Amino acid sequence: xxxxxxxxxxxxxxxxxxxxxxxxxGVSFDVPLADYISIMGPSGSGKSTLLNVLGCLDRPSSGRFxxxxxxxxxxxxxxxxxxxxxxxxxIFQSYNLLPALTVVENIEIPLYYSGQLDPRSRxxxxxxxxxxxLGSRLDHRPTQLSGGQQQRVxxxxxxxxxxxxxxxxxxxxxxxxxxxxxxxxxxxxLNRQGRTIIMVTHEHDVAQRTKRAIVLRDGRxxxxxxx
Amino acid sequence: MSTLTVWLRTFQLAGKSLxxxxxxxxxxxxxxxxxxxxxxxxxAIGEGIGxxxxxxxxxxxxxxxxxxxxxxxxxxxxxSGYGLTRKDYVxxxxxVPTLEKVIPIRITTAEFRNHTRVLEGRLVGSTxxxxxxxxxxxxxxxxxxxxxxxxxxxxxxxxxxxxxRLFPFGEPVGRQIMxxxxxxxxxxxxxxxAPSAGIxxxxxxxxxxxxxxxxxxxxxxxxGDMNVVIKPGQFQRDIYEISQLTLRVVDRDxxxxxxxxxxxxxxxxxxxxDFAVTVPLExxxxxxxxxxxxxxxxxxxxxxxxxxxxxxxxxxxxxxVIERTREVGIRRALGAKKRDITRxxxxxxxxxxxxxxxxxxxxxxxxxxxxxLARKGFERFLPNQWEVLPALIKTVEPSLxxxxxxxxxxxxxxxxxxxxxxxAARAASLDPIEALRHx
Ligand SMILES: Nc1ncnc2c1ncn2[C@@H]1O[C@H](COP(=O)(O)OP(=O)(O)O)[C@@H](O)[C@H]1O
Ligand SMILES: [Mg+2]
Numbered sequence: 253x254x255x256x257x258x259x260x261x262x263x264x265x266x267x268x269x270x271x272x273x274x275x276x277x278g279v280s281f282d283v284p285l286a287d288y289i290s291i292m293g294p295s296g297s298g299k300s301t302l303l304n305v306l307g308c309l310d311r312p313s314s315g316r317f318x319x320x321x322x323x324x325x326x327x328x329x330x331x332x333x334x335x336x337x338x339x340x341x342x343i344f345q346s347y348n349l350l351p352a353l354t355v356v357e358n359i360e361i362p363l364y365y366s367g368q369l370d371p372r373s374r375x376x377x378x379x380x381x382x383x384x385x386l387g388s389r390l391d392h393r394p395t396q397l398s399g400g401q402q403q404r405v406x407x408x409x410x411x412x413x414x415x416x417x418x419x420x421x422x423x424x425x426x427x428x429x430x431x432x433x434x435x436x437x438x439x440x441x442l443n444r445q446g447r448t449i450i451m452v453t454h455e456h457d458v459a460q461r462t463k464r465a466i467v468l469r470d471g472r473x474x475x476x477x478x479x
Numbered sequence: 480m481s482t483l484t485v486w487l488r489t490f491q492l493a494g495k496s497l498x499x500x501x502x503x504x505x506x507x508x509x510x511x512x513x514x515x516x517x518x519x520x521x522x523a524i525g526e527g528i529g530x531x532x533x534x535x536x537x538x539x540x541x542x543x544x545x546x547x548x549x550x551x552x553x554x555x556x557x558x559s560g561y562g563l564t565r566k567d568y569v570x571x572x573x574x575v576p577t578l579e580k581v582i583p584i585r586i587t588t589a590e591f592r593n594h595t596r597v598l599e600g601r602l603v604g605s606t607x608x609x610x611x612x613x614x615x616x617x618x619x620x621x622x623x624x625x626x627x628x629x630x631x632x633x634x635x636x637x638x639x640x641x642x643x644r645l646f647p648f649g650e651p652v653g654r655q656i657m658x659x660x661x662x663x664x665x666x667x668x669x670x671x672x673a674p675s676a677g678i679x680x681x682x683x684x685x686x687x688x689x690x691x692x693x694x695x696x697x698x699x700x701x702x703g704d705m706n707v708v709i710k711p712g713q714f715q716r717d718i719y720e721i722s723q724l725t726l727r728v729v730d731r732d733x734x735x736x737x738x739x740x741x742x743x744x745x746x747x748x749x750x751x752x753d754f755a756v757t758v759p760l761e762x763x764x765x766x767x768x769x770x771x772x773x774x775x776x777x778x779x780x781x782x783x784x785x786x787x788x789x790x791x792x793x794x795x796x797x798x799x800v801i802e803r804t805r806e807v808g809i810r811r812a813l814g815a816k817k818r819d820i821t822r823x824x825x826x827x828x829x830x831x832x833x834x835x836x837x838x839x840x841x842x843x844x845x846x847x848x849x850x851x852l853a854r855k856g857f858e859r860f861l862p863n864q865w866e867v868l869p870a871l872i873k874t875v876e877p878s879l880x881x882x883x884x885x886x887x888x889x890x891x892x893x894x895x896x897x898x899x900x901x902x903a904a905r906a907a908s909l910d911p912i913e914a915l916r917h918x
Contacts, residue, residue, distance in 0.1 A: 309812055309911050330816050337814020348809045348915070352499050365814035369484050409813070 254321055256416065256448050257283035257306065262315035264301050264471075275301040277471040278315070283450065285416075288443045290459035291452045293468035299452045300421055302468065306450060307340055307419045308332040320416075337366040341410025343420035347402040349394040349409075355381055356390045359409045366413045380408040384438060400431035407438055418442060420451040424458055436461050493827040496799075507795045508835040510788030511894060515839025515887045517784055520846045521777035523877035529770030530878055536766055539759040540612060542731055544738050546724045550717065551751045560704060560718035561753040567745055568724060574744060577737045580727040582608045583695050585720070587706045591637075591691055592657040593645040600641055600689030602658060604698030610669075612725050615687065620652040620667030623694050627666075631696040635663040639671040640688040656691070659702055663693060734760045785890060788835065789898035796828050796902035807906050808914030817907040824906045828899025829892060836891025840884050846877045 264276040275298045283289060291299050304310040305317060308324055309332075317324045319335065327335070336342075341362075349358045359377040363369045381390055384404035386397075394402055403423060410418055420439070424432035436458065443449050451462060459465045460479060467475040497504040539545075548562030568583050582605060589602035603609070610622045618639065627634050635656065642651045655662045674686045699720070708715040726741065728734045738758045745754055800807075807820055815823075854873070858865045865873070 304912055307812070309915075330818075333811070333814055333816040333819075336812065342812050344915075348805075348812075350806055350809065352495055361810065362813045364485065364488060365810070365816070365819060367485075369488060371484060413814075 254318075255282040256285045256287070256320060257450075258316075258318040259306070260316040260318075262302075262305065262312050262317060264298070264305060264310070265313045274471050276305070276312070279468075279471070279473055280315075281466060281473065281476060283448060286443065286446045286448055288439075288449045288463040289451070290462040290465045291450065291468060292454060292456075292459055292465055293474075294454070297468040298471040299454075299468055301471075303419055303421050303450065303452050306417075307342060308335045333365070337362060338413055339415050339417060341413070341415040341418045343403070343406050343410050343418065343423045345422040345425040347394070347399070347406045347426075349402055349405055351394050354391045354393060355386055355397070355405050358394070358405055359412055362409060362413045368413065377408075377412060380411055381405070383411075384408045398431075399427050400434060403427065403431075403435050404438065407435070407442075411442070416448055418447055418449045420449065422452055422454070424453070424455070432458070489822065489826050490830065492823065493830045496803075496827055497830060503795060504831060507788075507791050507831050508838065510791040511785070511832045511835025511891055512838045512842060514781060514785035514788040514894075515836045515891050516842030516846075518778070518781040518887045518890065519840060519843025519879070519883045520877070521781055522774060522883045523843070523846050523879045524850070524875060525770060525774040525777050526880050527875045527878040528773060529766065531875060532766040532770070533763060536759045536763045538614065540727070541760045541763055542728050542734060543612060543759055544726045544728060544734065544741060545757040545759075546726065546741060546745065547755050547757065548719050548722050549753055549755045550719075551753045560720065561751065562719035563721040563724055563745070563754055564748075565699075565720050567748060568721060570748070571724065571726070571741065571744060575726075575737060575740055577729050577733040577740075578726050579729045580608050580612075580725075582606050582612060582725040582727075583721050584609060584723040584725060585695055585698055586722040587702070588708075589658055589691070591641060591645060593654070596645050596647075598641060598644045598689065600638075600691060601686075602698070602702075603690050603692045604695035604702075605692060606695060608727075609692065609725075612727065613685075613687070615672055616670040618668045618670045620665070622667050623692060627694040628696050631700050632694060633661060633663045633697055633701065634666045634694065636667040636669060636692040637665055638669050638688050638690040638692075641691055642668045644689075658691065658693075661701055663691075663697075731760070734758065785894055789832070789894040792828050792831055792895065793898040793902060795831070796824060796899055797905070799827070800824065800902050800906040803906075804909060804914045804917040807909050808911050808917060811909075811911035812915060820907040820909075821903045824903035825896065825899045828902070829895035832891045832895030832898075833888075836888050836894075839891065840887055843879070843883070843887065846879060850875075850877050 260280050262276055262279040263274070266273040266275055279298075279302060291302060293299050301310070305312050308319075308327070311332075312325055315325070319339065324332065324335065350361070353361075356374065356377045359380055360369070360373060363373050363377075378387070378390060381387055384407055386401060386404055386408070389397065389401070394405070397405065418439070423439070424435055427435060439449055439451070440461065449462070451458075453459055462479070464476070464478045466473055546563060551561055565583075568581060571578065572581050585604040587602050588599060591598045591600060591602075605623070606628055607623050607625060609615070610617070617636075620636070622636050623634065626632075635658070637645070637651060637656070645651065645656060646654065651665045651668055653665065655664050657663075669687075669690075672687045674684055704718050704720050706717045706719070708717075726737075728737045735758070738756060738761070742756050810820065810823075
């Protein structure tokens with residue numbers, strides 16, 4: 253069976269005032285379907301860079317990146333946007349909700365770009381809000397919600413297009429332990445439903461809840477083990 | 480998917496974003512509002528002015544040509560005559576085939592008497608067609624007839640006010656009035672008529688309500704060609720046979736060539752510049768070009784205000800794009816293509832400009848009453864300045880040009896697009912990752 257994600261010898265360079273920074277140097281690994289991976293490593297080790305490449309937001313400078321059977325490294329901007337819209341759900345450390353929109357409207361955004369917006373999509377968004385426990389706050393704005401609640405909205409939003417992958421960059425980084433646990437419980441549930449999750453974190457307790465931890469240092473994988 | 484839902488949502492979103500900054504958005508809208516309503520308004524005023532001028536001139540008859548006697552400068556004409564002659568009249572009748580009618584008119588001032596009642600007014604000698612070309616309407620009795628002309632009858636037709644002043648209590652028709660020591664029988668009374676407008680210097684305004692009309696042949700025979708004015712410290716004698724010839728041309732196309740023929744025909748017989756030719760059709764064409772110039776000029780002003788409004792939109796949109804860099808990053812991460820971002824910001828600028836445009840159209844519709852209000856206010860609070868304004872400005876009725884509404888609307892959409900493209904393109908070209916890191 254083809255792995256859900258397969259990266260081979262992935263490299264990413266940044267040129268900053270004439271100096272080349274190698275953010276990723278020859279990263280290779282496969283992700284089977286429904287895996288739950290944490291990416292660990294010190295600050296500046298290339299975790300976010302890797303996640304951005306996996307999320308089709310960024311293009312690798314070298315190497316190959318296969319999503320199921322399609323080669324993302326060959327895709328243009330529009331094609332990558334389509335992948336992001338339909339197959340990937342993003343969760344960010346700082347939630348990244350749009351302050352002008354309500355909970356439901358925030359959840360709805362990806363539908364807009366995947367071309368699935370129709371008069372019934374409201375219902376789906378409300379269901380998702382209920383699933384993450386915000387059924388009573390549908391018309392609230394992000395500023396009226398706590399950090400944990402905002403992150404729940406973000407999780408609901410990442411789910412709205414029914415993506416195969418969920419990519420999370422330190423989703424609990426801004427939350428207290430209790431709230432973080434709730435969020436991780438939610439992610440566990442999504443993974444049990446068969447969704448592949450790749451999560452950047454630098455906390456061992458968080459990583460321990462996943463199935464597999466990949467540790468980066470200076471843009472290289474230094475360890476890749478299953479729990 | 481439903482395109483309608485998407486577009487609905489796009490506009491809804493644009494409205495929402497703009498509503499986040501109500502003051503800023505309203506000020507931007509105001510710029511376009513002013514631009515668009517001035518387009519409609521100024522076009523309406525331009526049209527109104529043009530129409531008024533055209534109506535004035537058309538009332539003189541586009542198929543008519545007026546040849547008037549002009550008194551040359553100098554005193555030597557006290558004893559010799561000047562101006563158009565009966566010979567000119569006859570020659571024109573005989574030699575210009577494109578003339579349908581030639582109406583000789585001789586006007587003097589005179590005293591009209593009915594026993595002790597005296598009125599000073601214009602004594603007009605002419606032919607039956609005079610009433611037609613000057614659009615005088617008969618109230619009762621009849622106008623001068625061809626038989627009156629032929630037999631040089633001492634009959635007269637009197638204007639409304641003349642009738643009222645000389646015969647306040649009785650029916651004038653059938654009675655007699657005395658003009659220049661001779662009796663004339665009243666055969667008809669005219670309806671009141673508004674004064675005709677003058678056209679600049681070439682034709683003076685005329686009042687008709689104190690007139691008395693008599694057959695021109697009777698005038699020539701009984702009164703002669705001499706007109707004497709004696710006032711304290713002034714003695715003036717004028718000798719002329721005809722004050723004006725009003726000529727009707729067979730069709731419109733022949734008017735201008737006929738006018739040239741007439742000029743040269745009369746010029747040959749006159750040593751002095753003692754006549755002038757007025758061609759309303761020429762003035763009509765002049766009025767038309769004036770109107771076009773006016774509309775172009777006002778259009779230019781409107782265009783400038785729209786460009787300024789557009790720059791306002793661009794300015795605001797550029798600020799918006801910078802403020803919402805992170806939003807762009809988020810949307811891109813969630814699957815927005817570059818063109819989705821372009822569309823979002825372009826929709827916002829178009830919503831701004833179209834809101835301004837729609838309000839501008841509304842403002843344009845109120846042009847009529849607002850002009851009236853402005854006029855009233857001006858008259859009331861700045862009476863002195865009001866006095867000196869040209870009549871055209873004082874009386875202009877703005878006339879809304881129907882196509883100016885779709886035009887203004889289209890212009891506002893275009894302004895939104897033209898001035899929104901660059902900010903939208905800038906938003907779309909943001910690097911998603913950088914944008915996500917913004918702030
Ligand atoms: N846009 C960029 N331009 C230049 N250098 C960058 C850019 N993004 C990341 N880097 C560099 O790449 C390396 C990896 O960064 P990052 O992936 O953000 O690390 P982490 O998320 O593990 O802290 C760092 O040295 C960082 O400075
Ligand atoms: Mg990072």
